[in-house]
Amino acid sequence: MTDHTSKNFDLELESLRTYVLKMGGAAEQQVRKAIEGLYSGDQAFLETVIRDDDRINQMEIDIDALCNQVIAKRQPTAIDLRMIVSVLKVISDLERIGDKARKVARLGITLSSLSGDGVLNEGLNHMTEIALKMLRLALDGFARVDVSLATEAVHLDKLVNAEYQSISRQLITYMMEDPRAITRSLDTLTIAKAIERVGDHATNIAESVVYMAKGLNVRHISADEIEDRIARS
Amino acid sequence: MNPITEHNSRETLSPLKAEAKKLNFYYGNFQALKNINMPIYEKKVTSLIGPSGCGKSTYLRCFNRMHDLYPGNRYEGAIEFHPDRTDLLSKKVDPIEVRMRISMVFQKPNPFPKSIYENVAYGLRVRGESARSVIDDKVEAALRSAALWGEVKDRLKELGANLSGGQQQRLCIARALATDPELLLFDEPTSALDPIATASIEELITELKERVTILIVTHNMQQAARISDFTAYMYIGEMVEFGVTDQIFIKPKRKETEDYITGRFG
Ligand SMILES: Nc1ncnc2c1ncn2[C@@H]1O[C@H](COP(=O)(O)OP(=O)(O)O)[C@@H](O)[C@H]1O
Numbered sequence: 001m002t003d004h005t006s007k008n009f010d011l012e013l014e015s016l017r018t019y020v021l022k023m024g025g026a027a028e029q030q031v032r033k034a035i036e037g038l039y040s041g042d043q044a045f046l047e048t049v050i051r052d053d054d055r056i057n058q059m060e061i062d063i064d065a066l067c068n069q070v071i072a073k074r075q076p077t078a079i080d081l082r083m084i085v086s087v088l089k090v091i092s093d094l095e096r097i098g099d100k101a102r103k104v105a106r107l108g109i110t111l112s113s114l115s116g117d118g119v120l121n122e123g124l125n126h127m128t129e130i131a132l133k134m135l136r137l138a139l140d141g142f143a144r145v146d147v148s149l150a151t152e153a154v155h156l157d158k159l160v161n162a163e164y165q166s167i168s169r170q171l172i173t174y175m176m177e178d179p180r181a182i183t184r185s186l187d188t189l190t191i192a193k194a195i196e197r198v199g200d201h202a203t204n205i206a207e208s209v210v211y212m213a214k215g216l217n218v219r220h221i222s223a224d225e226i227e228d229r230i231a232r233s
Numbered sequence: 234m235n236p237i238t239e240h241n242s243r244e245t246l247s248p249l250k251a252e253a254k255k256l257n258f259y260y261g262n263f264q265a266l267k268n269i270n271m272p273i274y275e276k277k278v279t280s281l282i283g284p285s286g287c288g289k290s291t292y293l294r295c296f297n298r299m300h301d302l303y304p305g306n307r308y309e310g311a312i313e314f315h316p317d318r319t320d321l322l323s324k325k326v327d328p329i330e331v332r333m334r335i336s337m338v339f340q341k342p343n344p345f346p347k348s349i350y351e352n353v354a355y356g357l358r359v360r361g362e363s364a365r366s367v368i369d370d371k372v373e374a375a376l377r378s379a380a381l382w383g384e385v386k387d388r389l390k391e392l393g394a395n396l397s398g399g400q401q402q403r404l405c406i407a408r409a410l411a412t413d414p415e416l417l418l419f420d421e422p423t424s425a426l427d428p429i430a431t432a433s434i435e436e437l438i439t440e441l442k443e444r445v446t447i448l449i450v451t452h453n454m455q456q457a458a459r460i461s462d463f464t465a466y467m468y469i470g471e472m473v474e475f476g477v478t479d480q481i482f483i484k485p486k487r488k489e490t491e492d493y494i495t496g497r498f499g
């Protein structure tokens with residue numbers, strides 16, 4: 001993208017972009033740590049995850065304020081306007097991803113204090129990897145204004161949903177076989193649901209990227225349909 | 234594609250008021266407009282934006298044949314005026330007739346050195362209206378339409394030049410409205426006004442489109458975004474992009490348009 005006549009406007013947009021990516025990195029790390037702590041059962045570590053969520057909340061507030069300043073000062077149009085509108089949506093999704101990480105960390109602490117055999121399995125780890133890959137693709141798409149990365153992210157959501165289905169079926173089986181596993185299984189199910197929602201938020205972010213790049217509103221439609229609309233635009 | 238269906242798909246279907254077709258314009262040997270094709274929709278506000286010197290004023294002045302006043306100026310192509318499809322540029326069409334149907338408001342408020350009343354009555358007298366009661370009624374109606382009546386009704390005999398800048402511009406709008414034009418041309422009508430006066434002129438333009446079609450040149454892009462239904466971006470004598478204003482300001486089709494409206498121009 002060529003530069004603005006106003007160098008300061010360029011700087012403002014650049015720092016906004018950088019800040020969003022930093023917030024995205026922080027949200028990703030929070031999810032990763034929460035799951036790590038969950039598997040290791042390290043309560044102190046999980047406490048730090050819960051505490052660090054405040055940083056993400058603060059980032060949302062800061063970026064929101066920056067967006068408002070740019071709108072008031074520059075009256076952005078076209079790609080600049082679409083970028084700022086997208087940023088406002090992206091940071092709200094990132095903040096929610098942060099909340100999910102905190103929720104996983106809280107349940108991790110609860111689970112580690114319960115007696116009995118664990119019901120965690122590789123499925124949850126795998127699902128987290130896909131959800132975080134979606135988030136990375138969506139954020140890369142944002143950084144490079146690249147819709148192909150964003151649509152790749154949306155496509156992956158099917159895998160996350162399938163993994164969630166499979167985990168919940170497995171947990172229901174546990175609960176029927178062993179009533180003592182019910183509390184554990186329900187908590188684990190809530191964790192799986194939280195990670196499934198991380199995938200949903202990553203999808204939203206990817207959709208914001210498509211709006212930013214193409215001016216197309218692609219919410220509430222399938223990944224294939226999104227590709228279709230991009231191709232036709 | 235048919236311009237009407239292309240641009241009005243999301244608006245209420247609006248008929249054409251005018252249409253420039255393959256319009257070229259020359260100041261002597263200098264070609265200031267190059268093959269302009271553009272619809273003007275009835276009772277809508279259409280903005281012309283673009284860098285200084287790109288030909289916005291030149292284009293506007295074709296509509297009321299202002300260029301005829303100078304020798305060496307030359308038009309090619311047509312501007313069809315609807316519903317009768319009169320070609321405004323045709324040699325057979327009398328420029329005086331054209332100016333009866335089309336009025337213009339300029340950048341600097343330019344009231345005549347006469348009373349407020351006479352400024353508005355002037356156009357009516359030129360048209361041969363002499364009945365005092367008719368003129369009185371039309372002057373009042375025009376001043377009301379220009380949102381000025383309340384401020385001047387007790388001082389109609391004062392000089393127009395005694396009014397504030399914003400009031401003078403509204404007086405010029407009243408003068409333009411008095412003859413019931415079908416098309417109102419504005420050439421940067423607020424660039425000499427303060428923000429409050431600007432806002433009141435913008436408000437007025439939005440009200441006026443209920444009854445008259447408006448074509449406005451503005452160097453203030455936010456103004457174009459605020460008040461117009463359609464926007465055209467011009468560059469060095471060419472019409473680069475014409476579209477629904479929201480589309481132009483949110484997702485322009487041409488990169489040149491995007492660079493200009495986002496301030497990446499230069
Ligand atoms: N009377 C004139 N004689 C010769 N050239 C002119 C005349 N008026 C304008 N031009 C030239 O025509 C081009 C378009 O001018 P204009 O329509 O005034 O631009 P804009 O209104 O977009 O600033 C410019 O290059 C300008 O120098």
Ligand SMILES: [Mg+2]
Pocket residue numbers: 289290291420450
């Ligand atoms: Mg001009």
